[in-house]
Amino acid sequence: WQVLSKKPWVSTWLLLHTLRYFYTASSDVPNFPEFVVVGYVDDVQIIHYDSNNRTAVPKQDWMKDITDQPYWERQTGKLMGSQQMFKVNLETAKQRFNQTGGVHIVQVMYGCEWDDETGDVDGYNQYGYDGEDFIVLNLKSETWIAAKQQAFITKLSWDSNKAMMSHIKHYYTQICPEWLKKYVNAGRSSLMRTDLPSIKLLQRTPSSPVTCHATGFYPRNAVMFWRKDQEEVFEGVDHGEMLPNHDGSFQMSVDLNISLIRAEDWSRYDCVFQLKGVEEDLTVTLDKSVILSNWRKSDGGVVAGAVVGGLLLLLLGAVSGFFLWRKRSGGNK
Template structure:
């Protein structure tokens, strides 16, 4: 089962020189696992879920819009019936395995992973069928020898039974080498707008501190068949380099990083290094030259501190000038005569007898 989990983690991380497509199905049957369905099935194309069934909903449903458009209601009814049959098959086998391992109650998990891979450049096809129980490999199909491999004594009974069923072996070989790849190509055609798209990443060089490695980070690319590495003088460089795994982004794209330890590299030699990103289906490489000016850091730069000090000084000076100006203004007001709007005597008549002088029209003869 460790092999199963390892394949789950690494599926899709193929060489950028050729794109390998995959059609995979995962089944999980469990007992006494809180808040988890007793049976779950997921179908995936190039690691993208296309169908799903669980024992809670009791329905097989599409997970992509293009999958829904390419099928009809009868197709999903048929898939639901198949899933119900698989659910019952796993339930019976769960009891059988508990007897073989002398188990009674408790948490137990059966898993199956099967499917095929197709290289769109070479045409090479690979099929696989693996079963696991309680986190360990139980039995797997060897298509080359057309026999089953049993790594545990409890699986030998199953191996002998399935090896003797030649008709079943012939049918499985036909499925994994012919039927499965044909369906994979059909799914790729129906979902090509999303499955076969190509998105280039944004790249950046990051460093936390002068003693930290420089991390070349590429994010937003699709598909996940990509390579990221460092070069020195145009040659691939592996010394003091750590390449991380491809990780998914929330929007369906991917990201990865490659770290280069630069503490032993003289500053004048930095420009001899560059980070290279290669994406499957894209001929041109994306290259990021190692240069101190292009490395982003979360350290506080001296120029930033100087700017802050200058801005603060200007603000303080402006405040002092404002206060000083207000004080001067108050003093000047105290010495000047009152304004017309504030002295009531200014509104008194200018003539001693209290009469207002005539207007120009009244003085004319």
Template structure:
């Protein structure tokens, strides 16, 4: 088994301001290095805290006090901007989310660096920074006045470019060096087949793997199956690992052909595939008992509920890491179809 050491590293900060979300802070900042969370702040705790032991080793108390003060300032600006957006769209209630993703990436093989800074509202792209042209790109007409204001602020643009192409990569290199043993690890998943009822699709569920660069699919006679297959989203686990699932519609599969189907999991850097053959005897289900006589449905129900809960939490951060931007959120209130142009507060770079 040959392990692959990632050469493209990322440092990303996610800022989320929200309204009317039950049991969720109004403002949250989380930072990630290579998909490993390193920092957390929310308006309930009002304290920025490290999420990895190695972060404590390379920072001091003054660093975290500065992080907290900066996050509290960001909180006020983000909540003000959220209210501005709601008023502009004539929205009076319901769930609304205003987000920013900011950070950089560094290729430790070529030395190339790049940065990104983008904003979204209710799951839609709003405005993003183009570092090459040093211009802000609008995703809709409501952001045009904000674009004009930010484009004309040359001092802010210079500061942002310095942060994203120099300052941020310097911190990223520092973090990668400090957390190398954790960030470079490779963890294989446990894989199970799940089924709610005899006619339900069979879910192949993998959990506990790291890094997130993985694919999973169904295969028949060594050929990938496309028809009747539904891929779930990749979700984070509480311990920093990941989980994913893929469903297979078995309604058109003859019983004698089940053994021709395999669920295949591939993790970047690991040469050997992990496979599970479609077999009734290994499926955890809601309609049959395991060999131990315990109703497996309770286990299946718990696993599926866990998936839903994790999906609700991770799905709240509405940016797809593998796509161009945000995805639409489910919101519920009365809003105008023709919003006015919006002038948002200024953009700030951050420490670390």
């Protein structure tokens, strides 16, 4: 890769910090705990609890520095109570949908965000069932939005409980942001770090799209795209998802359909990666000699297909750690 000039819009990255918790209750999912809780600050995991171990544990050293053993004992007690509550919620949801056995999942995502430049804060709370939205909090209107007919009875009950809504609003606008600021300050050296990625071009067969793959970068505020003669290309380009790595870094990819490109024009294309906090672009030029593939050997004499296979395993590992509930309400971040 090579360093190019700074793009003007890179300086417009939002300075948002987030604190998010994910609760997952499931039934009949093989090799998966019935109840799992994970918490994240700026996409870095800070806490884990599951029904197998039944203990809340910190996932970052700086979390241990700002807490004591009684804190984690209290968290464990609270989450053990939540485990029982979510077991009841799962059975209630199955009854509402006229379901009995089989795989079913209830998930909750809640938390807050804080803009450390403007000081603005916001909060969110949303429930999902079997991979789809169920009910979502609208903090501005102080009401709940039922995404499913089966959630309407819950909406009526929660909307009428003004004391509960007052408590919720106080938590998401006061308590949650205070904890978020505390966590950000404690983990600043880790959360504010910048890790550059390893960028490679991959291809399965001579006719397959060329994949530009970046891995090992942090933070996740990054974009990657193909361009021709310094202009972004949209035709024949397919953007993959951003996925977490097990070490807390991230990976992403973007494909380019080379069947649309003449051989003599390859050198006019390059893959561009831009990361928050880094002024320069990282680029790699479309060149057959640097592509790792299933159909020819790399310079080291090792079949490069093993690299592509390793990438597939890496992606599968990242997906297996990804949240089961992927769908999000349009009005939530």
